[in-house]
Amino acid sequence: MNLDFVFRIAGIGIIVTVISQLLSRAGRDDMAMLATLSGLVIVLMMVVNMISDFFNTIRTIFAL
Amino acid sequence: MGTRVALSVCVVLGCALCGRALADAARRRAAALKGIAEGLRVLKIHMTGMLEPVQCALLSAKCPLFAVVADGMGEGRSAAEAWQAARAPAMRRGGPAEALTESDARVLDALFDRLGQSGRAEQGALLAGTLRDVEALWDEAAKRSAETGRLYTSLGFLIGMMIALIVV
Amino acid sequence: MIVRITALCVAVAMICAALRLQRPELATALSLAGGLAAVLLLLTEAGGLTEWVAAFQALMPRDRDIAAIVLKGAGIAVLSEMGEQLCADAGERALAGRIALAARVAMLGLCAPLIGELTGLIGGALG
Numbered sequence: 001m002n003l004d005f006v007f008r009i010a011g012i013g014i015i016v017t018v019i020s021q022l023l024s025r026a027g028r029d030d031m032a033m034l035a036t037l038s039g040l041v042i043v044l045m046m047v048v049n050m051i052s053d054f055f056n057t058i059r060t061i062f063a064l
Numbered sequence: 065m066g067t068r069v070a071l072s073v074c075v076v077l078g079c080a081l082c083g084r085a086l087a088d089a090a091r092r093r094a095a096a097l098k099g100i101a102e103g104l105r106v107l108k109i110h111m112t113g114m115l116e117p118v119q120c121a122l123l124s125a126k127c128p129l130f131a132v133v134a135d136g137m138g139e140g141r142s143a144a145e146a147w148q149a150a151r152a153p154a155m156r157r158g159g160p161a162e163a164l165t166e167s168d169a170r171v172l173d174a175l176f177d178r179l180g181q182s183g184r185a186e187q188g189a190l191l192a193g194t195l196r197d198v199e200a201l202w203d204e205a206a207k208r209s210a211e212t213g214r215l216y217t218s219l220g221f222l223i224g225m226m227i228a229l230i231v232v
Numbered sequence: 233m234i235v236r237i238t239a240l241c242v243a244v245a246m247i248c249a250a251l252r253l254q255r256p257e258l259a260t261a262l263s264l265a266g267g268l269a270a271v272l273l274l275l276t277e278a279g280g281l282t283e284w285v286a287a288f289q290a291l292m293p294r295d296r297d298i299a300a301i302v303l304k305g306a307g308i309a310v311l312s313e314m315g316e317q318l319c320a321d322a323g324e325r326a327l328a329g330r331i332a333l334a335a336r337v338a339m340l341g342l343c344a345p346l347i348g349e350l351t352g353l354i355g356g357a358l359g
Contacts, residue, residue: 003240006262006269010247011229015256017251019222026215036255042230043261050268058273061285062307063300 005050009043015039072232076224083220090209092163096129097202100172103127104198108191118143118180128160130144133176146174171197233258233277237270267314301342308338 023032051054058064103125122134122143132154136146153156154161155169164172175194179187251312252259289299312335319328 003236003269003273006240006244006265008229009265010244010251010262012226013251013255013262014247014320015222015226015229017254017257019219021254022215022218022222026211027329036257039226040261043265046230047261047265047268050265050272054268054272057272059309059310061275062263062303062310064305064307064311 001054007044009046012046014045016043068232072228075228075232076221079224080217080221081198081229083216083218083223084213086220087209087213089163089214091203093165093168094202094205094209096161096163097168097198099127100129101195101198101202103130103189104195108188108195111191112188115184129154129172132160143176143179144181147172151194168201171201182191233273237273241266241270241271245307256322260318263321264318267318271310298346301346304342305339306337308342311335312338 016035019035019039020032022033023029078204084120104127106127107130110116110124111118114121116124119134119137122130122137125131132150133146137143141149151161151169151173153159155164156162159181161169161172161224171194175190178190182190244262248259248263248266251262285303288303291299312331314330315331316335319325319331
């Protein structure tokens with residue numbers, strides 16, 4: 001199983017945090033909020049596939 | 065692996081350059097105000113020191129915006145009339161005052177309205193006052209240009225990294 | 233496998249600790265991703281888990297239902313524990329409690345036929 005996926009999500013999370021901090025310090029709090037929300041949506045879209053795989057695996061192995 | 069790294073670097077650099085280009089407007093405004101301040105210094109020398117007529121002094125100032133006003137004065141108009149005629153085209157895209165804001169233009173309105181309309185001492189005071197105002201605007205524009213440049217370049221770099229992480 | 237899972241979880245925990253100060257919602261999403269990756273790694277790479285499940289089912293050839301109930305119970309436990317801990321980490325203890333309640337109800341529903349049989353056996357034994 002490829003674990004790069006998790007570290008990509010971590011990288012995106014860190015980058016979004018830095019972008020949000022930059023924008024807040026530049027006085028653009030609304031853009032910072034938008035950047036955080038966009039980052040969260042991107043990360044959650046990436047995680048949804050993992051959740052789907054997880055539930056399928058659990059269902060298959062434990063016959064739920 | 066090598067291709068992926070090269071592609072990531074290209075994406076990151078490309079986005080950083082795009083960010084820098086977005087901040088270009090602020091840099092061009094600062095450069096335009098700097099040119100006008102330098103032109104005003106030369107104009108003051110030619111008008112109050114060498115006592116040249118307004119049109120010749122404007123041409124000698126070696127400022128593109130002043131040259132446009134000087135050309136407009138060739139039809140027998142005053143500096144104020146020539147500036148009012150040249151103001152809108154100069155501030156349009158591609159003009160010498162393209163990057164200036166409305167508040168910058170109002171300082172120039174005040175200058176050209178009274179340029180060549182009074183004695184040497186009053187003209188000297190007018191030019192010195194306008195030079196102070198333009199230098200203050202230039203300082204503010206230079207600071208904003210540096211901040212905006214840094215901000216947009218950093219944002220471009222970070223967004224490039226994000227795109228490289230997601231796509232590459 | 234255990235080394236990979238431990239390294240993954242420690243790395244994700246450290247990144248989450250840094251992220252949580254500024255963006256707790258992203259830290260929660262990352263924690264979810266890390267947890268899912270660890271469990272998926274465990275379930276798919278644990279040597280012969282599916283063979284073990286098949287062997288366990290084969291041990292009880294007449295009572296395949298019981299084997300299925302035990303396995304389902306294990307699955308419900310894994311799912312509910314993951315969900316509860318994630319919600320608790322995100323500060324939503326009430327939601328974690330709802331997951332625990334749902335898991336207990338699901339287990340009870342699963343064991344209902346067995347409880348019925350057991351009650352019948354006891355009743356028969358007592359007279």
